[in-house]
Structures are given as C-alpha cells and as structure tokens.
Amino acid sequence: MAQDANSPVSPLTALAQRWKLAAALVVAGALAGAGLAQAVPTTYTGEARVAVGSQSLDARIVAGYSVAANQLASDIARYVNDRQAQGDLEPVLGERADEVQRVSASPIAGSSVVLVEVDAASAETATEGAQAVAQQLVDQVNTAGTGAPDLLLQQYRDLTAQVEQARQAAAQAEGALAEAQASGAAALEVEAARTTAQETAAALDVLEVQQQALSQRYRNAVSNTPSASGLSVVRDAEVSRDDSGSTLQLLLLAGAGAGLLLALLLAVLQDRRRARRAGAATSARPTVLDVDHEREPVDGARSAPTR
Incomplete structure (x- = not known):
C-alpha cells in the first residue's frame, strides 16, 4: 500500500531523510563528550x-x-x-x-x-x-x-633475671631439704622441704625453656632468616x-548517543510539521467533485426547454 504523502513517515525513515542533521548532531555530541572528558578528574x-x-x-x-x-x-x-x-x-x-x-x-x-x-x-x-x-x-x-629485635632482647633480659631468681630459689630449697635430712627433722618437715624443692626446680625448668625459645627468636630476628x-x-x-582512556571512550559514546537521539526527535518533529502543513494545503484546495457540483445547476438550466 502506498504511503500517503500527507501522513507522517516512520521515525527511522524521517531520520534517514535527514541524515545530514543526524551526522552533524552525532559529531557535535561526540565532541561535547570529549570536552567533558577533559574536565573529569583522572583516577x-x-x-x-x-x-x-x-x-x-x-x-x-x-x-x-x-x-x-x-x-x-x-x-x-x-x-x-x-x-x-x-x-x-x-x-x-x-x-x-x-x-x-x-x-x-x-x-x-x-x-x-x-x-x-x-x-x-x-x-x-x-x-x-x-x-x-x-x-x-x-x-x-x-x-x-x-618479633622486633629490640623488643625480643628486652624480653630476654627480663626473663634472664627471672631465671636467676628461680635458680637461687631452687638452690635454697635444695639446701633446706639437705639440712632437714641431715638434722633428723620430723618427717613432715622433710616432706615439706622436698615438695618446695621440687616446685622450685620445676619452675626453673619452665623458665629455662622459655629463655631458650626467646633466645632462638632473637637470633632469627637479628639474622633476618626468612x-x-x-x-x-x-x-x-x-x-x-x-581511567582517562575509559572515561574518554564512555563520554564519546554517551555524547554520540545523545546526539543521535536528539536528531531522531528533531527529525520526527519536522516530519510531523511537514505532514500537518501538507494536510492543511490539501484541504484548502478545491477538489474536482466540488467543481462539478458547482457547475451542475448551470448545465441543468441550459438543458431546460424553451417556450
């Protein structure tokens, strides 16, 4: 079916008919996007x-x-x-x-x-x-x-002092046990001295193990062994x-797309305006039927019989 010249065409057809406008707006939008990209801070x-x-x-x-x-x-x-x-x-x-x-x-x-x-x-x-x-x-x-070497060294010094105190306490406990056994003290006193000696010896063993472990950690830290x-x-x-390149590409595409949409909108508006003007001109022009209708009484009058 042929397209009526007085009716609007499809939006894409209107855009194709005005391709120069579309190209100009796309280029203008892309340039605007490129200019905006220069103003956006780069990360x-x-x-x-x-x-x-x-x-x-x-x-x-x-x-x-x-x-x-x-x-x-x-x-x-x-x-x-x-x-x-x-x-x-x-x-x-x-x-x-x-x-x-x-x-x-x-x-x-x-x-x-x-x-x-x-x-x-x-x-x-x-x-x-x-x-x-x-x-x-x-x-x-x-x-x-x-561990930091300085911190480990200070910890080692503090622990060494505790080991020395525990060693002295263990020696005193051993001496007290030997004295109690040599003097013939009561069994309860000997047993109490033995318990104290065992506890101080165990505490000394724990501190010496901690001292050895801390010493190894300090050596590792100083020598920086991986x-x-x-x-x-x-x-x-x-x-x-x-992100300067990606921002430029994004704004270029956004500007070109905005220009294309604007071109499509303007093309549709222009085509509808054209259709309205064409329709108004057609309605104002007399048609063939109207002319024949006006001429019909005259022709009838000419055909009437004379007396």
Whole structure:
C-alpha cells in the first residue's frame, strides 16, 4: 500500500531523510563528550607487589611449600582493610591522603604474590600510597612472625633475671631439704622441704625453656632468616593504569548517543510539521467533485426547454 504523502513517515525513515542533521548532531555530541572528558578528574592506580615466604629454589623444592605459600598469600591479603589503610596513610601522605579513593590487596592466582593497589587523584599519591601500604603489610606480618629485635632482647633480659631468681630459689630449697635430712627433722618437715624443692626446680625448668625459645627468636630476628610466612616487597610501587582512556571512550559514546537521539526527535518533529502543513494545503484546495457540483445547476438550466 502506498504511503500517503500527507501522513507522517516512520521515525527511522524521517531520520534517514535527514541524515545530514543526524551526522552533524552525532559529531557535535561526540565532541561535547570529549570536552567533558577533559574536565573529569583522572583516577590513577598505583601498584606494588609483595611476595610471601622465601623465593629461593631450596625452599620451593619442599613438598607442599608452594601450595601453603599460595594459601598464606590469600590469607595475608585480608590484612589490608580499605578504611583502616586510608587512615594509616595520613602520617605518610599528609594532606594528600584525601586524594586516596581506594586501597585493596588481592593474591595473584597461582602464585604466592600479593597485589597491593591504591587509587588516587594523582599519580604521585597513588605510587607513594601503594609503596607505604605494601611496606606496612610487610612490617606487620614479619613483626608478628618473628618479633622486633629490640623488643625480643628486652624480653630476654627480663626473663634472664627471672631465671636467676628461680635458680637461687631452687638452690635454697635444695639446701633446706639437705639440712632437714641431715638434722633428723620430723618427717613432715622433710616432706615439706622436698615438695618446695621440687616446685622450685620445676619452675626453673619452665623458665629455662622459655629463655631458650626467646633466645632462638632473637637470633632469627637479628639474622633476618626468612621464615615460611616472611614477606618482602618484590616490586616497588608504580602507576599501573589510569581511567582517562575509559572515561574518554564512555563520554564519546554517551555524547554520540545523545546526539543521535536528539536528531531522531528533531527529525520526527519536522516530519510531523511537514505532514500537518501538507494536510492543511490539501484541504484548502478545491477538489474536482466540488467543481462539478458547482457547475451542475448551470448545465441543468441550459438543458431546460424553451417556450
């Protein structure tokens, strides 16, 4: 069925008929989106990498070591809390800490490496923030695993004093027991002296075991011997990406789409206006039937018989 010239066409047809308008508005919308992208602040992502456990081949040949290190990396990544980490960055970054938008840590699949990322409004802040968070994570885990050398040394000194006191108490108890046995004291007194000697000797044994364990921990901390849970920064922080490209693409598409929708709306409005004007012009013009109807009485008058 033929399309009536006085009726509107479909929206897509109207748009196709005005393709120059559509192209101009699409280009204008895309340019507007590109200009807006230049005004949107760019977010930079700083990235640092932290390795869990020893990276030597000697450690990795141990059965199950790699699997345990991978699992440990997943657990350690949970140490980094976004809100807490942002608060810890304030002493490092100062006023620039307000530029930090996100802090995260995640294990790299199939490895014992933790990926630390910091999103910030500037590349410098993102880099320094990622480096600071990675180093804080290393210090936190390593200190929890081996203990700071100075703290361990002070604990060892305090424990050594307790061992010396317990040794003296044990020697006095042994002397009291020997004296009670030599003097022929009552059985109850001898038994009480023996009980005291045994208790002081047991307390001395416990303190000496603790002293030996603390001494070993101090040696490990001083020599910095890597343990299974020791962390180390294997890649210093650097900017890994920014969102300027994705923002530009998104706003370009949004601008072009807005321009296309505007072109479609204008094309439909123009086509409907054309249809209304065409309809009004057609109704105002006399038709053939109207002309014949006006001429009919005249023709009838001419055919009447004369007298």
